Amino acid sequence: MKITVGISNKHAHLTQEQIEALFGKGYHLTFFRNIKQPDEFVSNEKIDVAGPKGILKDVRILGPAREKAQIEMTLTNARAIGVEAKIRVSAHVEGSSGVTLIGPAGQIELKEGVIAAVRHLHMTPDEARTLGLHEGQRVAVETSGERAVIFKNVIVRIDELFSLELHLDTDEANAAGLKNGDEVTLV
Known part of the structure; x- marks a missing residue:
C-alpha cells in the first residue's frame, strides 16, 4: 500500500496562556495555511527557542492552542542549542527538556516539552481496520529511490480526524x- 509522506519541520504547540504571554493579552493565533491533518493549521506566528548553546529562530506555532506545550525539533536542532530532545509520541512530554520561548511581547521558561516526534503513521479507524492495524502498533515502511531505506518502529496513530500520512522529521526525510x-510502501 502506498502512503504519502509529510515532513515535519521544527514547530511549537502552545497553550492559550503561553500564546498570550509571548504575543500579548487576548492574542489569538492567526491562520497561515492548512496542513494535511484537518484539525490543525500553521499559524503566522513565530517564536525563538533558546537553549544553553544557542537559539532556533523563527519557529512556527501550529494551531489551535493546546492544553499542554510541546516543542518539536530534530535531534540536529536539539544538539545545536544544547538540549536533549527525547523521541516521543506527540503530547508525551513528561520528563523532557525545557527551553526558553521568546516572543515579541515576552518570554517564558518552559520546564519540559522538547521532543523529537517519533516517526508515525496517521490513519482513520476505517483505514486501520482495512489494514488490520491498531493504535500504537509498530510497523515498517519502505522508501524508493537513490537513498532507499526501510523505516522501522513507525507508530500507528488512529483518529477519526486523521488523514493517511507518514510523518517524518527533516533529519529522517533528508537521510532518505x-x-x-x-x-x-507499508511492508
Whole structure:
C-alpha cells in the first residue's frame, strides 16, 4: 500500500496562556495555511527557542492552542542549542527538556516539552481496520529511490480526524532523500 509522506519541520504547540504571554493579552493565533491533518493549521506566528548553546529562530506555532506545550525539533536542532530532545509520541512530554520561548511581547521558561516526534503513521479507524492495524502498533515502511531505506518502529496513530500520512522529521526525510508528497510502501 502506498502512503504519502509529510515532513515535519521544527514547530511549537502552545497553550492559550503561553500564546498570550509571548504575543500579548487576548492574542489569538492567526491562520497561515492548512496542513494535511484537518484539525490543525500553521499559524503566522513565530517564536525563538533558546537553549544553553544557542537559539532556533523563527519557529512556527501550529494551531489551535493546546492544553499542554510541546516543542518539536530534530535531534540536529536539539544538539545545536544544547538540549536533549527525547523521541516521543506527540503530547508525551513528561520528563523532557525545557527551553526558553521568546516572543515579541515576552518570554517564558518552559520546564519540559522538547521532543523529537517519533516517526508515525496517521490513519482513520476505517483505514486501520482495512489494514488490520491498531493504535500504537509498530510497523515498517519502505522508501524508493537513490537513498532507499526501510523505516522501522513507525507508530500507528488512529483518529477519526486523521488523514493517511507518514510523518517524518527533516533529519529522517533528508537521510532518505524524501520530500513532502513522496510515497512510501507499508511492508
